[in-house]
Amino acid sequence: MAEQIFPGVLAPIYLRKLKQWADDRRGVAAVEFAMIAAPFFFLIFGLLEICVIFIMSAVLEHGINEAARGIRTGQLQSLEEFDRDGFEEIICAEIFDMFECKGKIQIDVKTFDDFAGTSNPSPIDGDGKLDITGFEFEPGDANDIVVVRVFYEWELLTPVLSAPLANLTGNKRLLQATVVFRNEPFGD
Secondary structure (H helix, E strand, O other): OHHHHOOHHHHHHHHHHHHHHHHOOOOHHHHHHHHHHHHHHHHHHHHHHHHHHHHHHHHHHHHHHHHHHHHHHOOOOOOOOOOHHHHHHHHHHOOOOOOOOOOOEEEEEEEEOOHHHOOOOOOEOOOOOEOOOOOOEOOOOOOOEEEEEEEEEEEOOOOOOOHHHOOEOOOEEEEEEEEEEEOOOOOO
16 A cells, blocks of 8 residues: 555555654644633633632622711711712722722712512613612711612623623622611710
8 A cells, every 4th residue: 555655665654654754752742732722711811701700799798888977877877968970989998999989989878768679670680780760868867777889880891701700791790788777876
């Protein structure tokens, strides 16, 4: 058979070169790494994306807890010019400049009669967008039950790899922090 492919005297030389090439083991590690590189980097970038989401959620949670303390104690309600924008500034001051906050967060502060009625529907509409039409800003008075919710649309870093993490259109994840409390008996 080899005589038909390599006629004449050259057949043994070609067969020997072919055998040497087949027995050569140089570069095996590079070929093996090329075979596992895509799943390996997929796993690493996916883990990093999840870690960043958890860190940003914790930072947002910290910011809302610190800012809501002023509502709980009545300190913020006693200010003459206390509104949603002022509350946003307090939250943004508490997030350590980890992400762009000013004008990017959505705040919903509502008062309720009892803790059983504090459930709020998801703000994500059927199209996968954030719907803020029902958002209010009512910090309440003494002994009121208050629910403070803050939302941030986090742009995912790896478009294709993070598609399962997106819960909004446009490759975004909605980060949410919620605090529920009864205002202290502040006042006269």
